[in-house]
Amino acid sequence: MGRQPCCEKSGLNRGPWTIEEDHKLMTFILSNGIQCWRTVPKLAGLHRCGKSCRLRWINYLRPDLKRGALTEAEEEMIIQLHSRLGNRWSKIAAHFPGRTDNEIKNHWNTRIKKKLQVLSSNHTSHTPLQQYEDCEVKKEGGTMKPESATEQGEIKLELQGTLVFRDPKIPQFDGRFNYGLHEGSNMGPVEIQKADHTTTLFSEEISKPLPEDFLQQWIDSPLPWDFFSDLKEDT
DNA sequence: AAGTACAGCAACCGCTTATAA
DNA sequence: GTTATAAGCGGTTGCTGTACT
Structure with missing residues (x-):
């Protein structure tokens, strides 16, 4: 029943790969391709686990890998x-x-x-919402639900809703946004996106402590738009 | 020059998911 | 439908090189 075990756990090389091992693996895969990682080390003459070979190939040997630092x-x-x-x-x-x-x-x-x-x-001195001060913002529905709570009292919320922006600098787009926050914390960036157009808003104004009654009030309310009081709301 | 701390990265570990038997 | 295993994935570890004291 089931498949054969991946590899013997004993007697296999571990740690950094040698040039010789790299060469064996590369030569084998380039000429045979990959059918089953379990058989690769045996057929390639390597004393490695198939899993280790897979990782080495994917992360280091693949010819299509882009080298160098990320831009x-x-x-x-x-x-x-x-x-x-x-x-x-x-x-x-x-x-x-x-x-x-x-x-x-x-x-x-x-x-x-x-x-x-x-x-x-450095965020408290950062007010990029000003960037959008000419925006008209229209809300189109939305929900908010508690996602998880920890014993330390950390509460994560998920908020979903739709905003429609109208701005001379940004073509009209609607967006979906999610965020998590916990008591006493600053809220992270709110991302507004559509297709290939993504931008991020920040505001220290939306930092709020979350006592239980306030939280419940929030959960019960259809939309917590107080967060966006900085923006002109077009309802 | 030697010792220590830190950053970066390759590789491993263990869990989850997909799939063959 | 169940079981066992391969492959995939994300978290973590530990080695190596470099900067600092």
Whole structure:
């Protein structure tokens, strides 16, 4: 029943790959292709687990890999995608031909995360909502629901709704936005997007503590539009 | 020059999902 | 429908090189 086990766990090489191992794996895959990772190390003459071979190929040996540091534009796109997809690195990596999920994950954890932390700590002096002060904003329905709560009292909410913007600088578009926040925190960026047009709004004005009654009031109310009091609302 | 701290990244671990038997 | 396994995925670890003291 079922399939054969992937590989023997004992007697296999571990740790960094040698040039010779790389060469064996690359030569084998280029001439035979990949049918089954389990059989690859055996057929290629490697003392490695199939899983390890797969990882080495995907993250390092694939000929279509793009080498070199990620560009500013790529970084910006990662931030945008991460705000929508969260830590789904493979989904994010799918938008970057030649880049691997591991590469993007590492880049996020070692660089972007820190960059954003610095940005958010400077956030109180940042008022990009002014950028949209000429906007007319129209609400078109929306829902809000508690997503999760922890024992530490951290509450995450999901808000979904539709905004229609009218702005001379931005063609009219509707958007879907989601965010999470917890008691006493600043709310993160609110992303407004449609098709290939994505932008992000920030505001320190929308930082609110969330005592239970206030939270309930929020949950009960159809739309928490107080968050957007800075914007002219066209109802 | 030596020791320590830190950053970056490759590789591993363990869980989840898809699929063959 | 159930079970076992391969493949995929995200979190984490640990090695290596570099900067700092």
